[in-house]
Amino acid sequence: MLVSRHFKLERNQATLDFLDVHIDKDIPIFVDPAALRSLKTEWGHHCVSLLQSYFESVLTAIRNGKHDRAKELLACLNERNEFHIGYSKNKSRGSALGAVSAEKIWESLVKSKAAQTGVVHDLEDTILFVDGVGPDMLSDAVCNIIRGPLIQYTQQACSYYGIPLTAGVDSGPVWNTRDEKWENSLIDLPMTKQGPLILIPKIIARVKQIYGHDEYYRHFLMPVLQQHHKDINSSLVHVLQSKKNKGVKKVYKTDLYDLYGANKLASAKLTGEHPQALTNYRETKNATPSRPLGHSALAELENIPTPNFAGLLNDVTSLKSGQKDAATYENAIEKFLSALLYPALAFPVKQDKIHEGRKRIDITYVNDAKDGFFSWASRNHPASHIFVECKNYGKEVGNPEIDQLAGRFSPSRGKLGILVVRSIDDKALLLKRCKDTANDQRGFILVLDDADLGELIKQRQALMYGYGETLLYQQFKALVS
Incomplete structure (x- = not known):
């Protein structure tokens, strides 16, 4: 039973930002520290700082001869079942350290002198030099150390997708970087008969660790x-x-x-x-950073079909234009773009508030592209986030819509956006308006209508990932030519 089916989300893995795991068993997927290091987000930086803080505390304790403290710190990476990833067969059981394994890991660190000599200074180094540490154990250890950010992500994802939360759930040990200790508290988490769930962004999942x-x-x-x-x-x-x-x-x-x-x-x-x-x-x-798992790999691991892009597009084009279906249109566009533009864009937020809530953005994505158009854009222009405005109009869009989206841009947030509309009568005039915005250094706006969305599907299915070949790059080039 997948999370999406258990909570009746009317979505599948392609349109979900988190790993759609089974609630009662594990899938053979891991969280790699290198995947966290490659994230260009504040959330990713927070996770990396936790890994560094925790492991440095362990190494410092060993170097200072405080071996009981080192064992205690390691033992708190105990076996828990909230994540549902790893090699466990049948019922989830976790593969983290626990008291017995912690003793062995500590002994290996001390015996090999890896901790004292500085050979080991990142958590992933343990897979190279410490007996007993394999991909499954390293992944579970990482998940436990970044439990705090994963809980935060879970709570946000549940709010976004409409998953109910249960109050008063034991958080499990959460690493406190300031005091360098583990802390427990009562929090809100989604619950099933098998216990609490902590969701994992699918963009940080891998089928193997990069270190071996x-x-x-x-x-x-x-x-x-x-x-x-x-x-x-x-x-x-x-x-x-x-x-x-x-x-x-x-x-x-x-x-x-x-x-x-x-x-x-x-x-x-x-x-x-x-x-x-x-x-x-x-x-x-x-x-050579590792790449996020693609739709096909995730579908195979979860035994589900690959994304039905045609069906997602039909959910958009079958809607009547007009204000009545504006919210439904926005939801349909978010599903479509989240599937089509993954893994370049992730962490979607609808009705994102900026300027202390005085302005809202229909859909905001984090740009984490490693290649293709969005990677090129982030290397050459402010594009850490991509903003999407959805206009289910039965009329031509004009300067007010262009100015509205441009007003959401900033050097820190990003200056690249997509205006999604139903149809465009005068594309030449609309291009001139978007070029005016670019020439005034107010940002870059790409405009996609129903027909363009269909073309993007064809390009993705043809594996046309090079930015020089895509509709998005062609539109961008027109803005600056």
Whole structure:
């Protein structure tokens, strides 16, 4: 039973911002710290600061010999079932540390001296150097550490999608960065017969962690060790005698495995002696951030159909124009754009208040695009948020509608918006009005009518993600040409 079906949301994963998990079992999805680091939002920065604060507190306790405190901090990452992600089969059970595992993790950190030497300084490093930490455990640990922001997100999502909240639910341990301790409180959360739910933004979900011990050991640590043995001309160096490679020095990885071993304890020790390997690994991972799961991957994991874009478009075009259906039209546009523009745009908010509530924006999205038009836009113009105004008019839009949307822009919020309308009689005149706004440095407004929405579906289905090929980029280019 998926969350959307249990609460009768009349939505599916494509039109939901959160992971539509099962309420009674886990799906094999994880939260990767690297995914949080790649978020360009205040919420994402908050999550990263919590991870850094918590893990630094653990490492500081170990370095100062306060081992009971370190164990206590680790043990609070206990097994809970609110998230419903991971490898658990049948009923959700969680895979976080707990008291027994915490003892083992602490022992591994101390034994490998990874904590004292500075080899480990981010939580994801533990998957490389600490015995017992795998993708499932790391993901659950991350979810527990960012429990506070996830609770906040859950409460906002429930308000947005109409999911009822139950008062007086135990929050579970929430990390307090100021006092460096875990705290519990009674809060509002959605409840099922299986217990409370804490929702996770689907944009931070992955099918695997970006860090992996085998990859690091084989492809980053080993080459550094091979070069080291060549430099010192150790007994492991073989000088090739073949005609083609005569005189070439060679160090075989199998000899290095025999000499050093290939476990995490060996990785920690060798990395302390050759830190460049880890530096290279981190730089490589930072340069190639992991991508959010696409619609097809999510559909396969949840055993649901892929998005029905034609059906979502029909929900828009079948409405009669006019004020009577304005709210229904806005809802239909939000569903359509949330599915069509994912994962570039996320965290939708309808009727977003600005200027102390004196102005409202029909739909606001966070621009978290990693490629395509919206990524290009954010690199070249203020576009941290994308604003959408919906006009279910039976008349031509003009300067008042253009000025209304432009009035929502600012350098900090962003200066790119989309005006969605039913039809446009004089596209040339409307383009001139939008160009006037751009030329006056008041922002960039793209206008989409019913026909344009259909064209965007065709472009997405044709995998036309390059910004030079899309309707959105063509419209933007027309504004500045």
